[in-house]
C-alpha cells in the first residue's frame with residue numbers, strides 16, 4: 001500500500017494557520033509544524049506563501065471527499081482466510097464504503113472473547129478534541145477493555161484473521177477493544193476519525209476504517225445506526241461491519257457518522273478494530 005503525504009487542509013486548520021501567522025509566529029515554524037504532522041513539504045510552503053500574500057487557499061470543505069476503494073473491496077463475496085471458514089459479504093454500500101460481513105468469528109470465539117473481557121471492564125472514554133486526552137462523557141456510557149496484539153492465542157489468531165480479511169498488516173491497526181453495553185447504554189453519533197489538527201503522523205496518522213464485530217445477539221436495541229444514510233444494523237453474533245472513511249489525500253468522509261442506540265432488552269458485546277493510515281509501531 002502506498003502512503004501519500006497529506007496535501008489538503010480543512011477550513012479549521014486553515015483558520016488556525018491564519019491566526020498563528022497573525023499572532024506573529026514565523027512562517028517557517030508553521031511550515032515545520034505542518035511537515036511534522038505529515039503534510040507534503042511543497043504543499044506546506046505553497047499554502048503558507050499564499051496565505052501571507054492573501055491569496056485564496058482551497059480546503060477540504062470546498063472539496064468533496066474523494067472515494068477510493070479499500071483492499072477488502074476487491075475480495076469478492078466469500079472471503080477466505082488461512083484458519084477459518086469463509087467470511088460472507090452479505091451487504092455492501094459503495095459511498096460511503098460499508099460492508100456487512102457474516103461468520104467472521106465462530107460462536108465459541110465470541111463466547112471466549114466475552115469471558116476474557118468480563119473481569120477487566122472499565123468505563124469507556126472518548127478523546128477530547130481540545131486536549132487530545134481521554135475523558136468520560138455522558139454520550140458514551142458503555143464499558144470496555146483492550147487486548148495487546150499477542151496477549152494470548154485467541155487474540156493473536158483473531159488479529160491475524162482480521163489482517164488477512166482487510167488486507168492491512170497488523171501494525172496498521174490499533175489494539176482490539178471489547179465493549180459492553182448494559183440496558184439503556186449507548187454511544188451517541190460520532191466519527192471514529194480524529195480531528196484533523198490532532199492527527200499524529202508519527203503514531204500511525206489518521207484512522208481510515210473501522211471493523212466492528214458483534215459478539216452476541218441483542219434482544220432489542222443496540223443497533224449501529226448511520227443517521228446520514230438511514231442505515232441501521234442489528235447485532236448478530238459473529239457478524240461484523242466494516243466502514244472506510246479515510247483516503248490517501250488525508251480527507252475524511254463525514255457520511256460515516258454513526259451511533260450505537262440504547263440497549264432496550266438484554267445486553268450488547270462488540271469488538272472494535274480501528275485501522276490507521278500508516279504503521280502504528282514497527
Ligand SMILES: O=C(O)CCC(=O)C(=O)O
Nearest residue numbers: 192223224259260270272
Ligand atoms: O457499538 C457499536 O455499534 C458502535 C461502536 C462504535 O461506534 C465505536 O466503538 O466507535
Ligand SMILES: [Fe+2]
Nearest residue numbers: 190191192258
Ligand atoms: Fe464509532
